[in-house]
Every structure is written in structure tokens, then in C-alpha cells.
Amino acid sequence: MSTEIVYLNGEFMPLGDARIPVLDRGFIFGDGVYEVIPVYSRRPFRLAEHLRRLQRSLDAIRLANPMSDAEWERLAQEIVARNQGEDQYVYLQVTRGVARRDHAFPQNVKPTVFVMSSPLTTPSRETVENGIKGITATDFRWLRCDVKSTSLLANCLMRQLALDVGAVEVVMFRDGYLTEGSASNVFVVKNGTLLATPKNHLVLPGITYDVVLELAAAAGIPAEVREIPEHEARAAEEIWITSSTKEILAVTTLDEKPVGDGKPGPVFRRIYQAYQDYKRTVMRQAA
Numbered sequence: 001m002s003t004e005i006v007y008l009n010g011e012f013m014p015l016g017d018a019r020i021p022v023l024d025r026g027f028i029f030g031d032g033v034y035e036v037i038p039v040y041s042r043r044p045f046r047l048a049e050h051l052r053r054l055q056r057s058l059d060a061i062r063l064a065n066p067m068s069d070a071e072w073e074r075l076a077q078e079i080v081a082r083n084q085g086e087d088q089y090v091y092l093q094v095t096r097g098v099a100r101r102d103h104a105f106p107q108n109v110k111p112t113v114f115v116m117s118s119p120l121t122t123p124s125r126e127t128v129e130n131g132i133k134g135i136t137a138t139d140f141r142w143l144r145c146d147v148k149s150t151s152l153l154a155n156c157l158m159r160q161l162a163l164d165v166g167a168v169e170v171v172m173f174r175d176g177y178l179t180e181g182s183a184s185n186v187f188v189v190k191n192g193t194l195l196a197t198p199k200n201h202l203v204l205p206g207i208t209y210d211v212v213l214e215l216a217a218a219a220g221i222p223a224e225v226r227e228i229p230e231h232e233a234r235a236a237e238e239i240w241i242t243s244s245t246k247e248i249l250a251v252t253t254l255d256e257k258p259v260g261d262g263k264p265g266p267v268f269r270r271i272y273q274a275y276q277d278y279k280r281t282v283m284r285q286a287a
């Protein structure tokens with residue numbers, strides 16, 4: 001039995017007791033947005049940045065933020081305190097609330113707010129050292145991939161394509177250019193230079209993406225933010241995926257072909273280590 005405690009519309013309760021009405025627009029339309037915030041040693045990592053992105057997503061779907069940043073912060077701390085484990089990840093979701101099924105936005109309806117926290121298991125040493133299998137696919141998602149929307153059907157279909165062939169993530173291309181993964185941003189290394197896709201409507205502005213570019217700058221690793229043609233990505237020395245829960249992982253085979261020499265590359269190793277060091281420093285400062 002799960003002992004997880006969740007928050008739903010002002011109340012804390014066991015996960016198994018949390019209920020929403022079937023007419024919630026999150027259920028009916030996927031009309032909502034969410035965030036996933038990693039928590040290390042019970043301290044949320046880059047919380048301000050996650051809350052800024054939440055505001056951006058809410059603005060994009062024209063939904064008023066039901067809480068101030070200070071309230072979100074208190075709530076995140078409370079849910080972490082009520083759950084087990086030093087390392088967790090907080091999932092929060094806001095939907096447009098409960099109303100008779102009609103595409104038009106309902107008037108005077110309170111948004112549904114749901115928050116839970118689960119144990120965070122970052123990738124094992126073995127996964128970090130061996131890298132992961134990736135496949136490629138044509139990005140068929142909508143044109144607002146910058147919104148962290150709960151409408152994730154396309155992302156689920158994408159992820160399953162990878163799982164069906166024993167791979168972990170899908171590297172997507174749209175109109176001949178790299179976009180991102182089903183649940184991650186994608187970086188490539190070419191001639192020792194780190195290449196990152198621009199933050200536009202075709203990708204989620206990743207919090208880990210920002211950290212990686214900051215760490216590369218601090219380490220003096222050359223980086224370029226620009227569109228990456230498919231042929232360049234396929235010929236890359238290194239390919240990585242980044243996300244709040246997976247951190248940074250090297251893609252060591254793409255469509256069954258080795259990336260570079262088939263092992264996580266030297267630039268990956270430096271940034272991966274820098275990320276672990278950075279996490280420790282931030283957590284010490286917060287203590």
C-alpha cells in the first residue's frame with residue numbers, strides 16, 4: 001500500500017484517497033499544465049526557474065495562476081516533508097477545473113490543483129557509464145511544444161516507439177532539424193563544440209538545458225545555440241539527453257548505430273561531473 005501523501009485543492013491526503021470529478025477538464029481535454037521539480041536532500045532544485053516556467057505555461061493557456069510563488073514554495077516544502085526519502089520529485093498540475101463538457105473556457109470555475117511527490121532515483125552508475133539506446137522519429141507533436149501541457153499523448157506514443165524496440169528515448173526531427181526527446185532535451189557535440197537547439201515553440205525550455213549551458217560556459221567548453229540539421233545530429237561525436245529526473249545521459253547508439261565510438265564521450269563526462277558537483281554546491285548553500 002502506498003503511503004504517499006498528496007495535495008488536492010487545499011487538502012493533504014493519501015494518494016489512494018485523492019479523487020477528481022470525471023468532468024475535470026484535465027481528464028476530458030488534457031486542459032492543464034504541469035511541472036516536475038527534482039528535490040535533493042529535501043531541497044527543491046531550481047524551484048524559482050520551475051515556477052517561472054509554470055507561469056509561462058499558464059499564460060500560454062490563458063489560465064490564472066492559482067497561487068503566488070511563495071505559496072507554491074510552501075506547498076512544495078510541505079509535500080516533501082510529508083513524504084519519504086531525501087531525494088524526491090515533486091509533480092504539480094493545474095487544470096482549468098470542472099465544468100460541463102464544452103470546448104469553450106468555462107466562466108468562474110476554480111482550477112484544480114494537484115501536487116504529489118515520489119522518490120527520485122537518478123540513473124544508475126551503469127546507465128551513466130554505458131549510455132542509453134536511442135531511436136529517431138519524425139516529430140508529429142503540435143506547434144506549442146514550449147508549453148508544459150498535460151496533453152502528452154504524442155509524447156507517450158513517441159516514448160512507446162522506443163520501448164517497443166528496447167530503446168530508452170526517441171530523438172525527434174521536424175522538417176529536417178533536431179527538436180528534442182519524448183521527455184528530454186537533446187544536445188549534440190560536433191568537433192568538440194556543444195550544440196543546443198534554440199528555445200522556440202518546437203521544444204520545451206528545459207531547466208536542465210539551462211544548467212548544462214551554464215556549466216559548459218563555466219568550464220570553457222565551446223557551445224553554440226542554433227538549429228541542428230538532421231545530418232549533423234546523425235554524424236555527431238556525442239548525443240545527450242537532459243531532464244530533471246534523468247539529469248544528463250549519453251545516447252550511445254542511435255537507430256542501432258554507435259554514436260562516436262559507442263561510449264559516453266569526453267564532453268559528456270566533463271559536464272556530467274560538473275552537474276554532480278554543482279548539485280552538491282547548491283545543496284550545501286541551501287543548507
Ligand code: PMP
Binds near residue numbers: 184
Ligand atoms: N522536453 C520535454 C518534452 C520534456 O518532457 C522534458 C522533461 N520534462 C524536457 C524537455 C526537459 O525539461 P527539464 O530539464 O526541465 O526537466
